[in-house]
Amino acid sequence: MKPRVSVHKFSSCDGCQLAFINAGPALLELAGLVDIVHFAEAGPMDPDAPVDIAFVEGSISTQEEAVRIRRVRESARYLISIGACATAGGLQALRNFNAQGVDDWTRAIYARPEFIESLDKASAISDQVKVDLELWGCPVNAQQVFTAIRRLLFGALPFVDNEKVCQACKRQGIVCVLVTRGTPCLGPVTRTGCGAICPAFGRDCYGCFGPAENPNTAPLSRRFQGLGLMPEDIARRFHFINSQAPGFLEEGRNWDQGTP
Structure with a gap:
């Protein structure tokens, strides 16, 4: 039985998911090694399926996302956050510098701010749940993602390059x-x-x-x-x-x- 993999989106621009898709032949090769059970950007939809590896793109910016990330964590053996939004809050986290909270700028931007449901602060995935590996970047380097998957599949710890x-x-x-x-x-x-x-x-x-x-x-x-x-x-x-x-x-x- 093939290892099961899922890719989840939270508050983000989808750029890290596109890094998967733009990998082309490498993604096809990966599809032969694993069973991708959830990846809305590419087609498969089963967000609550139990998996061996769950990739998470995006920051936690709403209460719904704060609840959903816990479901993802519970269903995954390994959880890997990918990209700047997931690892450090991304551009959404610029709201964290606003002492007045989100109400201040939603009133200034949106005609119907009552329909905007956002947390006062956007946070990285690791601020919400245990993360087994962080892959940084805006967007993430797809080769790093595929290398991490291969190493995990063969029982080795992924190597993260921290040099400058x-x-x-x-x-x-x-x-x-x-x-x-x-x-x-x-x-x-x-x-x-x-x-x-x-x-x-x-x-x-x-x-x-x-x-x-x-x-x-x-x-x-x-x-x-x-x-x-x-x-x-x-x-x-x-x-x-x-x-x-x-x-x-x-x-x-x-x-x-x-x-x-």
């Missing part, structure tokens, strides 16, 4: 935009996984794969300050896609009210 984007740049011979151009790049504190795609095209990394191991954000912030960035601009760089991630959250707060 700078190391990927060095291996690929990419010229450092921070050193040569004075461009404020988050590569020195961000984990690799994207293939250093932004520096490869001459632009700065903006941290979509979250903090690397031992990110050491304070010296980088001081370097940004030396390049002329205002405190609010430094804070904004850390309070973006992975604003709630450990390291990024604290460093952004250090600069929110001015120079630390």
